[in-house]
Each structure stands twice: as structure tokens, then as C-alpha cells.
Amino acid sequence: MARFVALLASGIAFGAVMALVAAGFLVLYKATSVVNFAHGSLVTLGAYLAVWSIADLGMPTLLGYAVALVLMVGVGVCLELIAHAPLRGRSHLVVVIATLAASVVIEALISLWQGSTPRVLATPVGSRTLKVFGANIAAQRILIVVVAAVAIAILMLVFQRTSFGRQVRALAADPEAAQLQGVRVRRVSIAAFAISSFLAGLAGILIAPLTAVDLTFGFTLMLTAFAAATLGGFGNLPGVIVGGLVIGLVQQVAGGYVFRQYADTLPFVVMFVIIAVRPQGLFSGVGGTRL
């Protein structure tokens, strides 16, 4: 029982981070139709900025987190202005290649700035644990779930209840028609990059204290979040969030009990199965193309 509870807590926490990363993907995809392959590098950058603020500059932990997140908003805006705005109107393939290039540049800059030695990020909850049904649950995992839930609730409110969210949903449905209604594509695009980058940074900061921060830290998270987004249906925010949780649970619980050696590959097995059987995702009513 204790082992199951520990794996469950681990799966939910990992799934919550996946949901944050996938939600960041999705905000950008809905607003601009861009699949941002620099998203993993943004996750890495968010964690490194927090490490820099706290360990190198000596800021208090929470202030360091806040500084890193504000900087991530700036990074998102810069990314839009440098790698996306000049390519507006070009084919999606060109923009995807530009995001790959941005990813390489971000990782190279991190490498020059921080070197390749793994770093450790401090957390306000330290190494405290809570005993639940005999299992020791790291307080950081509970922090992850609470912060991710609040962030996702705010994101859903923004999507459903604000003028900005309305504009994003209209752009996702039909960019040309949205533009004819006066939706300001450029402003929405900049805001979407900023929000997406913020969510990537937040995900990086939340998961970093449970592992070591290195240059490839965000890449694996991005790939796993991609599996979560595919599982949930790429255009569907609640579906993508559930997809993140499912992927987290599959990897941690199934990986913990049955496929210990292959736990990291389980999300991709799930993704392949979903693409083959239900390409529109489990929670999307929109028809996709079966591969």
C-alpha cells in the first residue's frame, strides 16, 4: 500500500508538471498554430534562471523564483519578436524549423553561461516529507500539485472568461476570419509566447528541485509533454491537462510496478498507440488524420 501511495503521489506530481508543460505548448499552438520545439529549452532556461538568481546572486528562494519567471516572460516576448514575427505568413514548416534553431541557440547560450556541470535548485519546502498511508511523500511533490493546479485554473479562467481568451479561441478556429473581426494577431501572438514561456519556466522551477538541472533537462520533459498533448487531443486544454496526469501516472505507477527498466519509454508507447488508434486524442471530438 505504502509503495502504491508513493508511486501515485509521484505520478500525480509528475503529471501536473507534464500538464503545465503541455498547457504551455497548447496556448502557443492555439494562438499561433506554431508547435514550439524550443519549449523544452525554455523549461531548462527557467530552471537555470532560478538557480542563477538563488545560488549565484544569493536571492531568497521565492524572490529568485519570481525573478526567473519575470525574465521568462521577457524571453517569450523576445522569442516572438526574433523567431516568429519575421516569419509570420510563411509556411508552418519554416516556423517549426525556426523554433528548432531557437532551441539550439538557447541551449548553446545556457552552456556558455552556466557550463555543463549539473546544478541544484533550492526549494522553499526543503527536503521535508509527509507521511501518508505509510508512504513518505516529498513536500515538493505536494507543492508541485498545488501550484500547478492554481496556474492551470487561472489559465482556464483566462481562456474562458476574458477577451484575450476569446481572441485566442477564435484564432485557433479560423485565423483569417478572426483577423477580419479585428482580432489583433500580433498582440495575441506576443501574449501567447509570453504566457507559454512563463508556463515552461514554472514547470522547470517546480520539477528542478527533484532532480539535477542540466542542459538536456527540459528536452525529455518536452517530449513527454508532447505525448500528453497528443493523448489529450492537441486543441483541447482540459483534455491536455488530463493527458498530462495520465502520462504521469502511467510512467510512475506502471513504470514502478511492471516496466521498471522502461519507465521513461512508456509515455511514448502510449503516444504511438493513441496516434494509431485515435489520432484526434482521447478527449477531443475533432476528427484527426489517422496515420
Place this chain on the structure above:
Amino acid sequence: MLDARNISVNFGGVRAVDDVSLAAQANEILGIIGPNGSGKTTFLNALSGVIPARGSLFVDAKPIPLGHPSATRAAGVMRVFQHPQIFGSLTCLENVCLSSPKRRFTSVIGAWCARPSMLSLERQRWQRAFAALDFVGIAHLANAGGDELTYGQQRLLEIARAIAGEPRVLLLDEPSAGLNDAETKQLQQLVQSLRASGLALVVVDHKIDFIDALCDRVAVLELGQLIAFGGTAEVWSDAKVVDAYLGVAHGA
């Protein structure tokens, strides 16, 4: 109000609209008819900026760049499409709110920093959107999804959205297509009441009866060229129009 001069549109080597000049005044309904492929919709596409075109466009004597839908929209030109372009995942009220020209505090930061002002403006947007839905007679569907509406209701929703955009000029592309007689009659009354509110309306349609009953002046296009323009009686009796569109009476 709307003054389009020497509008031409080429698709490769094909000239779809050839040097067409038309003007519509406030409180006027200008009809455009022509056989299939005569360039009616292409002309509206050029006016609304969704395709590249040559020529000049003026709204209230101000020049508007062609090929820029946002500039056309900002000048107060709204469009109702041949096939309603409704956002199915948004409710009717949200669809209509989208076109509101009042955009202050709609950015994420603006909304966050000026929350009372944002909420007040958002409330005004919702009220105007509801009034527009009420005007076209579908206020009871305010919270229904766009994809739940019938074709006729989608068309009314699109008109409500255009009205909420506070346009100076409204372009309607085949508004009666797919509507039954009762719906067409309702649409006709609706368009006439819009004229009374001071708009300039440009209506493209196939149905001559509809255009005849509705429009103050009519333009006839054939193969991208303007072959007649004037009052309805004058145009219907024009020999070129009879020949090209209405059909030549045998033995005449």
C-alpha cells in the same frame, strides 16, 4: 461613404475583376449581381482586404490600403460571408463580442493592471453583443454554441457580429443563399432597418427579386467587368444586362 476606384484582381493570368469602380453612400443599399464567375465575391474579397488587389479604396474620403484586412476592419468595413464563418467553439455571445471595436484593457497585462475598468468595458461589450443578437432576433440563443445553430441562425449570428462591430460599411455576400422564403423576408427587413441606421450596405446576391426589392442602385458584373450601374429600373432594362444575365427574349 465607400468609394472603390479601378479595382482589379488577377489570379495568375486570369483577370477576375477588371478595373471596377463603385461607390455606396450612407443610408444606401448597393446591389451587385452577375452570373457565376463574374467576380462578385472576388470584388468583395478585394474590398475587405483578404486578397491582394490593385486600385484605390476610400471610406469617408480616407484612403484604405488594399490587401490588409485589419486596416479595412479598422476603417469600419465589416463583411458577412457567403458561407457563415462562425466560431463553432465559442457561444453566440462570445462570437458577437469578438467584433467589438472597443479594445481597451483586452491585453493580459492591461486586464490585470486595470481590473475594474476591464470588467466595466467587458460588461459593456456583452451588453452591446446581446443587443445585436436581440436586433437580429436570436437573443434566446446567446449562450448556445456557434456549432449548435441552423444555417439560417448562423447567418443571423454573422450579421449580429457585424452590427456589434459598429461598421460604417457592411458587405453582405449572398446573404439569402440557403434561406427559405420566410427567412429571406426576415433578412430583407433586417437589411432595410440597417440602412435606416446610417450604414452603407453592399449586397451581392443571385436572386434578382431579392436585389430588386432591397437595393437603391445595382451594379452588374460580367467576366470581371462592370457592364451596368444605376437605379434598378434603369439597370433591368439595359440591353447588355438583359443579354448577359437576364437572358435574351427569343424573337425580340
